[in-house]
Amino acid sequence: MLTRNAGDGRYTMHCFLLSLTMLLLLQAFASCSTDAHTTSLPPGPTASQTQPVPTSAPPAPTSTLQSSALHGPTNFLLATPLNFSSADGATKDNNGAITPLAANAIKTEITGELKRLLFVVDNSDHVKVYSPGASPITAQVTLHTDGGTAIDYTQVVNSEAGSVTITFNGVLLKDQMTATYQQQYAPSILINASASAVVVAFTTQVRWIEARQIPAAPGHGQYQHTSNGGVALSWSAGQNATAYNVYRLISDHDQQFQLLATVKDTLYIDNSVEAIHDINLTKGITYAIFSLGPTSVENPGGIIIAVSQ
Structure with missing residues (x-):
């Protein structure tokens, strides 16, 4: 989504469907004080979901219709x-x-x-x-x-x-x-x-x-504070995932989730200056984790981990 901040001349860009969901969840997490919070995004398709059992036969072709490129599953x-x-x-x-x-x-x-x-x-x-x-x-x-x-x-x-x-x-x-x-x-x-x-x-x-190229979403996201004030994230593996994209949103100054890293392990440590400083802000920091398949296809279902001090 494209917006313009009120009060100045800067234009900012939003990936609205993702950011909107995350911003709402920030409010739900703001009142929590435990050290491990996770929420799943709407589930993306798994290998089995991409090839569902047909519920009806496709319409019979007529002489006026040419063959379509679209044939499932x-x-x-x-x-x-x-x-x-x-x-x-x-x-x-x-x-x-x-x-x-x-x-x-x-x-x-x-x-x-x-x-x-x-x-x-x-x-x-x-x-x-x-x-x-x-x-x-x-x-x-x-x-x-x-x-x-x-x-x-x-x-x-x-x-x-x-x-x-x-x-x-x-x-x-x-x-x-x-x-x-x-x-x-x-x-x-x-x-x-x-x-x-x-x-x-x-x-x-x-x-x-192909269905096998789409990994399952990760699960069980958790975080811990590091000794120097950063954030250590962890999650469980998604089936057929070969790597994970880690995104971060600091709502007080980010207009959309920023891609931090692509990692092969189910662990990521954010010891950046921004994380150490902004974890003390009222809304804290929110991370999003998405699975990548063997051909770098990203499952659109993922998890978010909301972090606060």
């Missing part, structure tokens, strides 16, 4: 870099002033969001879309006469931070996706941010993913 990601044909957006402050957003900034943020989408296709060619920190959304699938397959969905997330609406309209033809992606954010009165609207159009190749 299968999974795919959007390959990056995306080939943008347009990227437009603007913020609107409380006084109604509209400020355009830079196209390059929009492209960078939207690429970061879309490259982590996982499309899961079942035996009946139904499609669910998984994104980090959000429950999966079922897409509408329509077969075109030229063999293309339209994949459309709208996702709305409401919270104390406001409301974000995402609309994805794509057409998959062979191995190429052509899509329009829109994102609108309306902040609540509790958030010092401007409303924003972004729309992009792009084409890209899709990357087909």
Whole structure:
């Protein structure tokens, strides 16, 4: 999500679906005083979930329809870099002033969001879309006469931070996706941010993913304070995971989760100056852990570990 901080001229970028979930959970953890807190994000698909038992047979083809590239069970990601044909957006402050957003900034943020989408296709060619920190959304699938397959969905997330609406309209033809992606954010009165609207159009190749390439999410996240005031994180392994991405959000000055490291062990120690200093802040620090598979596919389900002094 793209927003503009009220009171200054800086523009900030949000991966809203993840950050919004985390910020809400920060409030739940702020009142806790034990040394081990963990909460699971909405579960991402495991190897067994990506190939569900079919509930109905796919529709019989007619003479007017050509064969579609979309046949489940299968999974795919959007390959990056995306080939943008347009990227437009603007913020609107409380006084109604509209400020355009830079196209390059929009492209960078939207690429970061879309490259982590996982499309899961079942035996009946139904499609669910998984994104980090959000429950999966079922897409509408329509077969075109030229063999293309339209994949459309709208996702709305409401919270104390406001409301974000995402609309994805794509057409998959062979191995190429052509899509329009829109994102609108309306902040609540509790958030010092401007409303924003972004729309992009792009084409890209899709990357087909086997079920065994998608690892299970990690679990049982815990933390301990280190002797010098840092944070030692630990978690249990996710099946088929070969590594883990560790993200951090310091809500008093971060606008989105920052990737700290990719590690092979189920342990990460943050002895950075920021961690030692900011752990004493009212909201503390929040970490997010995601599993990586053997081909670097990230399971969009993960865990968060909220840390306070």
